[in-house]
Amino acid sequence: MNRYPLWKNLLIIFTIIVAIIYTLPNLYGVTPAIQISTNRQSLVINEATEKTVTEALQKANIAHDGMFFAGGSLKVRVSDANKISARDAIDNALGEGYIVAQNQIADSPEWLEKIGAKPMFLGLDLRGGVHFTMQVDMKAALEKTLDRYAGDVRRQLRSLGIRSGTIRKTADSLVIPFQDAADLQKAYPELQKLLEGATLSTEDNNVTITLPETLLQQIRTDAVKQNITTLHNRVNELGTSEPVIQQAGADRIVVQLPGMTDTAKAKDIIGRTATLEVRMVSMDATQFAQAQAGNVPAGYELLKDKEGHSYLVSKQVELTGDNINSAQAGFEPQTNRPAVNLALDGAGSSIFADLTAANKGKIMAMILIDQGKSEVITAPRINDTITGGRVQITGMQGTAEANDVALLLRAGSLAAPMEIVEERTIGPSLGAENIAKGINSTVWGFVVVAVFMMIYYRLFGVFSTIALACNLLFLFSILSALQATLTLPGIAAMALTLGMAIDANVLINERIRDELREGKKAQVAIKEGYDHAWNTILDSNLTSLIAGAALLIFGSGPVRGFAIVHCLGIITSIYSSVVVSRMMANWWYGRRRKLQHLSIGIRVPAVVDAPETLPSVKE
Amino acid sequence: MELFHFKRDIPFMSYGKLTTAISLITFILAVVFLLTRGLNLSVEFTGGTLMEVEYSQQQGADLNQVRHSLDSLGMGEIQVQALGTNKHIMIRLPNTENLSSAQLSNKVMDILKKERSDVSLRQVEFIGPAVGDELVSNGLTALVVVILGIIAYLAMRFEWRFAISAIIANAHDIVIILGCFAFFQWEFSLTVLAGVLAILGYSVNESVVVFDRIRENFRKGSMRNKSVNEVIDNAITATMGRTVITHGSTEAMVISMLIFGGAALKGFATALTIGIVFGIYSSILVASPLLLMLGLNRSNVVKQESEKEEIVV
Numbered sequence: 001m002n003r004y005p006l007w008k009n010l011l012i013i014f015t016i017i018v019a020i021i022y023t024l025p026n027l028y029g030v031t032p033a034i035q036i037s038t039n040r041q042s043l044v045i046n047e048a049t050e051k052t053v054t055e056a057l058q059k060a061n062i063a064h065d066g067m068f069f070a071g072g073s074l075k076v077r078v079s080d081a082n083k084i085s086a087r088d089a090i091d092n093a094l095g096e097g098y099i100v101a102q103n104q105i106a107d108s109p110e111w112l113e114k115i116g117a118k119p120m121f122l123g124l125d126l127r128g129g130v131h132f133t134m135q136v137d138m139k140a141a142l143e144k145t146l147d148r149y150a151g152d153v154r155r156q157l158r159s160l161g162i163r164s165g166t167i168r169k170t171a172d173s174l175v176i177p178f179q180d181a182a183d184l185q186k187a188y189p190e191l192q193k194l195l196e197g198a199t200l201s202t203e204d205n206n207v208t209i210t211l212p213e214t215l216l217q218q219i220r221t222d223a224v225k226q227n228i229t230t231l232h233n234r235v236n237e238l239g240t241s242e243p244v245i246q247q248a249g250a251d252r253i254v255v256q257l258p259g260m261t262d263t264a265k266a267k268d269i270i271g272r273t274a275t276l277e278v279r280m281v282s283m284d285a286t287q288f289a290q291a292q293a294g295n296v297p298a299g300y301e302l303l304k305d306k307e308g309h310s311y312l313v314s315k316q317v318e319l320t321g322d323n324i325n326s327a328q329a330g331f332e333p334q335t336n337r338p339a340v341n342l343a344l345d346g347a348g349s350s351i352f353a354d355l356t357a358a359n360k361g362k363i364m365a366m367i368l369i370d371q372g373k374s375e376v377i378t379a380p381r382i383n384d385t386i387t388g389g390r391v392q393i394t395g396m397q398g399t400a401e402a403n404d405v406a407l408l409l410r411a412g413s414l415a416a417p418m419e420i421v422e423e424r425t426i427g428p429s430l431g432a433e434n435i436a437k438g439i440n441s442t443v444w445g446f447v448v449v450a451v452f453m454m455i456y457y458r459l460f461g462v463f464s465t466i467a468l469a470c471n472l473l474f475l476f477s478i479l480s481a482l483q484a485t486l487t488l489p490g491i492a493a494m495a496l497t498l499g500m501a502i503d504a505n506v507l508i509n510e511r512i513r514d515e516l517r518e519g520k521k522a523q524v525a526i527k528e529g530y531d532h533a534w535n536t537i538l539d540s541n542l543t544s545l546i547a548g549a550a551l552l553i554f555g556s557g558p559v560r561g562f563a564i565v566h567c568l569g570i571i572t573s574i575y576s577s578v579v580v581s582r583m584m585a586n587w588w589y590g591r592r593r594k595l596q597h598l599s600i601g602i603r604v605p606a607v608v609d610a611p612e613t614l615p616s617v618k619e
Numbered sequence: 620m621e622l623f624h625f626k627r628d629i630p631f632m633s634y635g636k637l638t639t640a641i642s643l644i645t646f647i648l649a650v651v652f653l654l655t656r657g658l659n660l661s662v663e664f665t666g667g668t669l670m671e672v673e674y675s676q677q678q679g680a681d682l683n684q685v686r687h688s689l690d691s692l693g694m695g696e697i698q699v700q701a702l703g704t705n706k707h708i709m710i711r712l713p714n715t716e717n718l719s720s721a722q723l724s725n726k727v728m729d730i731l732k733k734e735r736s737d738v739s740l741r742q743v744e745f746i747g748p749a750v751g752d753e754l755v756s757n758g759l760t761a762l763v764v765v766i767l768g769i770i771a772y773l774a775m776r777f778e779w780r781f782a783i784s785a786i787i788a789n790a791h792d793i794v795i796i797l798g799c800f801a802f803f804q805w806e807f808s809l810t811v812l813a814g815v816l817a818i819l820g821y822s823v824n825e826s827v828v829v830f831d832r833i834r835e836n837f838r839k840g841s842m843r844n845k846s847v848n849e850v851i852d853n854a855i856t857a858t859m860g861r862t863v864i865t866h867g868s869t870e871a872m873v874i875s876m877l878i879f880g881g882a883a884l885k886g887f888a889t890a891l892t893i894g895i896v897f898g899i900y901s902s903i904l905v906a907s908p909l910l911l912m913l914g915l916n917r918s919n920v921v922k923q924e925s926e927k928e929e930i931v932v
Contacts, residue, residue: 125883133750264725421747425724430671430741434883441879445872452868456622489810492876492887496817499872500824503865507828510861513621536831539776540824546768547820551813554761556754557663562813602621 002526002590004583012583016470022477025108025119031065032083034090035103037073043098045074056093062086075105099236102259120480122258123487123561126435128428129258130266134227134418136251141223141416142172142216149195149209150174151317155351156194162187166299173210181205220251226415228253234269253418259428267420275414276321278355281363281379282312303367305376305395313365313376318355323348329402332394338402342391349389357385366393368405377405438491445495446472449502457509459588459599464505467581471501474572479565487561497569503540504577508533509600516604522595530582537578545570623860631855632848635908642905646791649798656801661808664755666748668712668723671702671741672731679705680735688730702882707741714748758812765816766790769823777830778920780913785826788906792822792897799893811886818894821869825862825902832858833910837920847916851907866899 004012036053038045050067053076057064062085065077078086083102091100106112106119124131150167153176157164164187165177176191178184184205191207192200197218199210211219224247231253235243244256260266282288282300291302291312303313323345332339344352355364365379378395396402450468453461475494479486512529520528548570551563589595662669674680679701685708686699698711712723724743731738766786773782796815800807832854836842842850873895877888 133747135747135749419747420745422750423724423743423745425740425743427673427739427741433881437879437881437884441876441884442872444879445875448871448875449868452864452871456864488883489813489887492810492814492880492884493817495872495876496869496891499869500821500865502868503824503861506861506864506868510858510864514857536828539831540827543769543772543823543827544820546772547765547816547823550761550764550768551816554757554764555813555816556757558809559758559761559813559816562810562817566817602624 001523002586004586004590009583012579016473016580019470019473019477021112021115022117022481023473025106025112025117026476026480028106028108028112028119030104030106030119031077032080033103033105034076034078034083034087035073035099035101036076036090036094037099037101045069045072049074049094049098052093053090056089057086059093060085060089062089075103077105101240103242104259116481118480118483120476120486121483122431122435123485123490124256124258124424124431125426125488126431126438126486126491127258128426128431129256130260131257131422131424131426132255132267132270132420133248133422134231134253134255134270135421136224136227136253136415137417137419138220138223138251141219142211143169144416145211145219146172146174147317148320149198152194153191153209154316156190157187160187160190172216173208176207176209178205178207223415224251224253227418230414231255231270240266252421267423275369276324277317277367277369277374278319278352279317279365279367280314280359281365282314283362284312288312301374303365303374303376305379306397309376311363311365311376311379313367318364319344319348319351323351327406329399329406332392335394337394338396338399339392339394340396340402340406342393344389344391346389349387352389352391353385353387356382360384434488435491438488438495442491442495442498446498449499453502453505457601460505460509460512460585461601463581463584463588464502464509464577466584467505467576468498468502470580471569471573471576472498474576475565475569478568478572484564484568485561486565487558489558489562490565493562493565494569497566497573500544501569501573501577504533504537504573505581507536508577508581512598512600513602516598516600516602519604522589522598525598526585526589530578530585534578537574541570541574621860623863625856625859628849628852628856629859630848631852631903632908632911634904635911638904639908642791642901645795645798649795649801652798652801653794656804658797658801658807659804661806662711662744662746662751663809664751664807666714666746666751668710668714668746669742669744670710670712670724670727671743672708672710672728673739673741674706674708674735675737675739676735680708680738681705682708684734685710685731688734689727691730692726754809758809758816761816762819765819769819773823773827773830777834778915780910780915780919781826781830783913784906784909785823785830785902787909788826788901789819789822791905792818792894792901795897796890796893800890805889806886808886810884811890814887814890815894818891818898821894822898822902825866825898826906828858828861829854829902829907833907834920837917847911850917851910855903855907862899862903866895870895 036045036049053067053074057076062078062082064082064086065079067074067076069075076086076090087100087102091098094100108117108119146169150169153167153174154164162183163179164183165179168175168177176187178187184202184207188200188202188207191209195209197212197215199212201208201210228245228247231245232243235245235255235257240257240260242258244254244258246254248254255270257266282297287297287300291297291300292310296302296312299315300312301315302310304310324342326343328341330339330341331337359382361382363379363381365376367374368377369375378393393405396405446468450465453464453468455461457464472494475497479490508529511533512525515525515528515532516522545567548563548567551559552567555563589598682699682701682705686697689697689699689710692712694715695713697713698709700709700711701707702709710727712727715723724740724745728738728740766789769789770782770786773785793815796818797807799805800811805811833851836845836850836854842853845853870892873888873891876884877892880888
């Protein structure tokens with residue numbers, strides 16, 4: 001009666017072996033490595049890259065422990081002490097377009113990698129790093145969209161030769177005044193074509209463009225998406241490994257940079273909202289004098305450059321950083337001053353060609369908007385039509401600044417400014433300390449429980465302890481296989497779950513004792529003990545699971561990290577405490593026909609199990 | 620080895636009035652502390668900046684000096700506190716309008732570095748005010764959903780009286796844990812909240828085991844002539860051994876966390892340590908008397924069972 005069929009035993013052993021395999025990578029640990037990748041289509045990581053890297057390391061006299069290709073990137077194992085100098089050496093040798101990041105790679109053998117067995121993914125609180133939650137300013141995103149619409153309308157009307165008054169902007173609409181009904185009639189269908197999705201209405205000689213809710217929603221989603229892309233680019237430039245950049249809620253973005261040590265730099269690059277805008281400068285001397293006196297005409301603003309020169313700049317944006325394909329720091333050939341060379345995309349090139357053609361002899365301003373402040377970087381006079389989309393910006397103080405500006409422009413502009421609403425920095429030493437403490441407390445708890453169980457329940461205590469160890473094994477392997485993020489609260493959940501998991505075995509063992517006391521035969525007692533305890537185990541674990549699931553769904557941050565491990569642990573504990581421990585009890589006792597005594601810590605008057613079937617000789 | 624095997628049932632239910640009174644008093648006290656002192660909420664809830672710095676030199680830092688130099692920031696109330704020894708220091712700064720978190724933590728480090736070069740940053744936590752509010756509402760939602768989920772499950776598996784008793788016993792535990800945190804002004808962080816919510820599941824777990832036995836006893840032939848009180852007493856006595864051992868082992872784990880887990884796990888482990896003790900107490904001496912008060916009798920359970928069987932057939 002206490003025998004599992006062969007397939008069941010094999011299945012259980014199979015699950016244990018799989019669990020051991022997927023837990024293995026955690027034992028091998030990780031070593032520091034430099035990861036070389038690229039996000040440009042034109043660049044391929046190949047043997048040539050490998051050669052360059054090898055030479056660079058040789059030149060810098062840095063030893064490495066092997067180099068290999070993985071998922072389109074090249075990884076170089078280096079020692080912990082060398083990782084920073086190695087990174088710099090490789091970065092310098094490869095130049096633009098490559099992302100050289102410090103990383104950690106698992107030391108586990110290749111066959112483990114092949115079946116997707118990886119070490120557990122540790123949260124920032126365990127490995128150190130920076131965490132930001134950024135709030136996207138949706139109001140600004142909306143305004144920016146309206147500005148773009150206004151620019152489109154202006155250009156379209158200009159190209160059609162229709163004159164309009166100054167376009168007015170309200171919270172979520174644009175008002176375009178026309179001189180007469182005829183102009184309006186002419187413009188209306190064109191505007192309708194131009195502004196797909198927007199609602200147009202007319203009143204007097206005005207056209208009002210309102211954005212319907214669906215479009216507003218679209219703008220919001222797009223803003224978050226664009227910001228995420230931009231952040232990706234910026235973070236790549238920082239050279240951090242395995243950055244996490246994801247949307248959290250409707251208007252938040254979470255950025256995690258594991259292992260990042262230079263937090264000030266991270267904040268600087270990530271938190272910046274630099275965009276480039278090209279706008280025209282007013283050439284009217286009287287207007288400029290008025291503006292200097294504090295009377296800035298409508299539609300214009302007074303901006304300064306680094307040297308303190310003032311410019312009266314139109315608020316109308318001709319071109320933004322969105323149209324920049326690439327930005328490289330370099331030098332102006334004639335003067336050898338630092339400069340940034342821009343390459344515009346197709347649309348940008350044509351806008352720029354039109355602009356320069358229409359404004360020959362006038363001055364345009366390249367304005368960098370960084371952290372809410374607008375500054376004129378350069379204000380060249382347009383001498384000729386510039387086609388081909390190549391533009392040079394000068395006016396930077398030094399190479400470092402040119403590099404920074406290039407980085408910011410290259411990384412793309414943000415659809416809307418963002419504000420850091422949450423920030424966590426965990427030093428690497430603290431992370432290691434947290435792991436050690438978490439493991440320590442789990443191990444000591446485990447030892448106390450195991451010793452007690454074995455003393456109190458004897459052999460059944462041993463079964464329980466092995467089941468508990470299996471539970472830990474299952475939990476480790478599932479967490480590793482799922483690559484769920486393990487955090488400190490996760491370790492706490494692991495300890496708590498282990499403490500709670502023993503409950504099922506206690507229930508079973510107590511039940512078996514009860515059955516024995518009631519005078520049941522040993523084999524019957526084992527069977528009934530497991531069967532009766534099952535209902536209780538199911539009920540009590542399901543209620544815990546309900547609580548855990550609610551935490552998982554509604555919790556955030558540490559609560560979630562706790563809940564993931566807690567829920568998984570409840571599930572694995574049901575399996576290991578019921579099925580795995582029973583398999584052991586079955587192995588040990590199941591085949592014995594004349595079973596007199598169970599080693600479960602109590603002595604009861606022996607009821608000898610009769611043979612299950614009567615000997616056939618008697619019949 | 621046998622520690623908790625009783626020949627005769629312990630008359631737990633006859634102490635019902637006394638235990639209910641004790642529970643009521645502790646409960647009221649906890650509520651009073653919560654109302655008068657309130658919880659010492661961490662920056663995660665209130666918003667603000669929390670920094671932990673480390674001094675590498677043996678003598679550690681002079682807290683007063685740190686406080687004094689940080690006053691130059693002019694940020695209002697700044698808390699400076701040693702974590703264990705003076706080598707690790709925690710600094711709590713309130714949110715300010717005109718300084719971003721980035722600048723703030725850099726500024727603080729600059730000031731501290733000027734005084735002593737051996738200071739290094741261990742961790743920074745900055746939480747904007749809106750985020751904190753959200754966490755509070757998320758936490759409360761989680762709490763309500765957990766409670767409703769448990770009630771629904773128990774009402775389905777057992778009967779409404781069991782669901783109500785278990786949840787009241789549970790709420791009692793939660794309020795008492797919170798009361799302890801309010802009384803001692805221990806910091807209430809998100810991790811502590813996770814612990815408190817875990818206790819909710821844990822404590823119900825305990826009640827379920829006793830309820831399970833009660834239900835089983837009602838069905839048993841040998842219990843047919845026993846009163847409801849006796850049935851419950853027998854159920855509690857029979858599960859006593861398991862109760863003590865299970866909680867003993869969980870408590871061993873949690874105390875091990877309290878001892879070895881360090882500052883980061885302290886709040887969590889504390890909440891659980893208290894929670895487990897009250898979890899046992901409440902499931903035995905609060906939930907079960909409540910069952911009686913709600914008028915549980917054999918027919919509630921047995922009828923339920925026969926209905927169930929019909930459905931199965």
